[in-house]
Amino acid sequence: MRPCLPLLLVSLVLPSGPALTAADRSPSPAPTVAERLLVRGLEERRAYDILGSLLKAAPSRMSGSPGAAAAVEWGRKTMEELGLETRLEAVTVKAWRRGTAEARILKSPKGGAAVPLAAAGLGNSVGTPAAGITARVVEVNSFDELDALGEKVKGKIVFFNRPMNRTYLNPFRAYGEAGDQRYAGAGRAAVHGAVAVLVRSLTDRLDPHPRTGMMAYPETGERIPALAVSTLDADLLSLRLKEEPDLKVFYRTDCSPLPDAPSHNVIGQITGTEKPEEVILLGAHLDAWDLSPGAHDDGGGCAQVLEALRLIKALDLKPKRTIRGVLFMCEEFGGQGGRQYAQAEARRGEKHLAAIESDAGVEMPLGFGIRADEAVVQAFQKHLPLVETFGMFFIRRGYGGVDIDPLRESGTVTIGLATDAQRYFVYQHGALDTLDKVDERQIELGAAAMAALACALAEEGLPAVP
Ligand SMILES: [Zn+2]
Numbered sequence: 427m428r429p430c431l432p433l434l435l436v437s438l439v440l441p442s443g444p445a446l447t448a449a450d451r452s453p454s455p456a457p458t459v460a461e462r463l464l465v466r467g468l469e470e471r472r473a474y475d476i477l478g479s480l481l482k483a484a485p486s487r488m489s490g491s492p493g494a495a496a497a498v499e500w501g502r503k504t505m506e507e508l509g510l511e512t513r514l515e516a517v518t519v520k521a522w523r524r525g526t527a528e529a530r531i532l533k534s535p536k537g538g539a540a541v542p543l544a545a546a547g548l549g550n551s552v553g554t555p556a557a558g559i560t561a562r563v564v565e566v567n568s569f570d571e572l573d574a575l576g577e578k579v580k581g582k583i584v585f586f587n588r589p590m591n592r593t594y595l596n597p598f599r600a601y602g603e604a605g606d607q608r609y610a611g612a613g614r615a616a617v618h619g620a621v622a623v624l625v626r627s628l629t630d631r632l633d634p635h636p637r638t639g640m641m642a643y644p645e646t647g648e649r650i651p652a653l654a655v656s657t658l659d660a661d662l663l664s665l666r667l668k669e670e671p672d673l674k675v676f677y678r679t680d681c682s683p684l685p686d687a688p689s690h691n692v693i694g695q696i697t698g699t700e701k702p703e704e705v706i707l708l709g710a711h712l713d714a715w716d717l718s719p720g721a722h723d724d725g726g727g728c729a730q731v732l733e734a735l736r737l738i739k740a741l742d743l744k745p746k747r748t749i750r751g752v753l754f755m756c757e758e759f760g761g762q763g764g765r766q767y768a769q770a771e772a773r774r775g776e777k778h779l780a781a782i783e784s785d786a787g788v789e790m791p792l793g794f795g796i797r798a799d800e801a802v803v804q805a806f807q808k809h810l811p812l813v814e815t816f817g818m819f820f821i822r823r824g825y826g827g828v829d830i831d832p833l834r835e836s837g838t839v840t841i842g843l844a845t846d847a848q849r850y851f852v853y854q855h856g857a858l859d860t861l862d863k864v865d866e867r868q869i870e871l872g873a874a875a876m877a878a879l880a881c882a883l884a885e886e887g888l889p890a891v892p
Pocket of ligand 1: 724785
């Protein structure tokens with residue numbers, strides 16, 4: 427028989443085992459700063475609301491676009507409302523017009539049906555002639571395979587179809603290994619006279635949504651257009667090519683690169699009481715690809731930066747060193763905002779001890795990854811108890827973040843919030859990166875953990891390396 431509810435509650439609350447000793451009854455030690463940040467964060471859960479506010483004010487934030495300008499204005503206003511010392515720093519960013527994109531397998535003389543392919547332009551791609559391109563398709567899985575075909579791809583569409591390796595535990599590793607097709611595929615195919623490229627979307631899931639992302643052209647050579655195709659349609663096209671190697675695809679897009687544009691990094695800080703020129707930076711990127719509102723990539727990171735600063739103010743903590751939030755612009759087109767931040771005149775006289783970035787999705791935080799020598803990573807182990815406060819369990823070597831990476835040149839230790847990234851490439855750069863995929867508690871835990879590590883570093887400086 428199940429106990430009735432009151433009995434069940436009593437049994438859960440009462441301690442079992444031996445009676446309490448005097449030591450057990452003594453008052454518990456005062457909560458640590460990390461514990462106070464945790465409790466306050468979970469109590470108020472504002473990170474999720476801040477993210478919702480960003481996605482409402484600026485649902486589309488592609489670098490150089492009016493939506494990105496709206497995001498900058500939102501950032502400035504929100505930071506001021508939080509009582510942070512706020513300013514904008516001018517940066518020059520990349521810009522690109524998506525326009526429209528279409529691709530379809532044409533009906534073949536042998537009776538194969540016409541099939542539209544779910545496709546989207548890759549950022550920075552040039553367009554096709556207005557009438558589009560009709561051409562045969564050559565499937566390849568690597569640049570080696572492409573180079574071996576050489577002249578045989580002349581006048582054709584090269585179809586890069588190497589999937590992300592789903593056997594890796596770390597999906598970022600698989601992303602990194604498959605990324606060359608998207609980034610450099612068009613340039614490599616153009617060398618052999620190809621007229622366009624189709625690239626399998628960088629996700630390990632089979633679904634109908636194309637994923638965009640940055641591509642680039644070599645300095646010299648023909649510039650040919652590049653479209654991503656959904657993984658489902660990539661499989662379909664591959665299958666059809668096996669049956670009908672000479673099938674043709676119609677391919678048209680009017681996307682085009684635009685001139686560089688003015689924009690801003692958004693900065694808000696709590697100035698240090700004793701060493702204001704020494705900075706602990708919390709960062710994320712404000713721009714996002716435009717096929718979704720970019721909830722995980724990286725609106726959520728921006729919300730965590732703001733929430734971390736809000737929590738520090740809410741607890742009336744007075745850091746000895748400056749804790750600065752920076753919402754960077756133009757990460758997705760190559761990290762222009764981060765580079766210009768590191769090189770700005772305003773950095774003179776400042777010393778950035780550490781920078782912590784959130785740009786790995788805002789799911790359950792697992793630990794911190796540090797891009798530094800093993801000795802530095804070892805020294806940071808003193809903060810492991812702080813990290814464990816948030817249910818996280820490691821500080822280890824890893825990657826900091828695209829936006830903060832340029833600060834390494836001047837000796838900054840760069841640190842990335844590491845999360846459970848198993849679902850990240852379901853969302854990233856496609857239509858599925860929306861607010862409903864974000865969990866209120868997980869995003870909050872990441873924000874509070876960033877706040878806690880920033881407070882510890884602002885108080886004590888970097889841990890001494892033996
Ligand atoms: Zn990102």
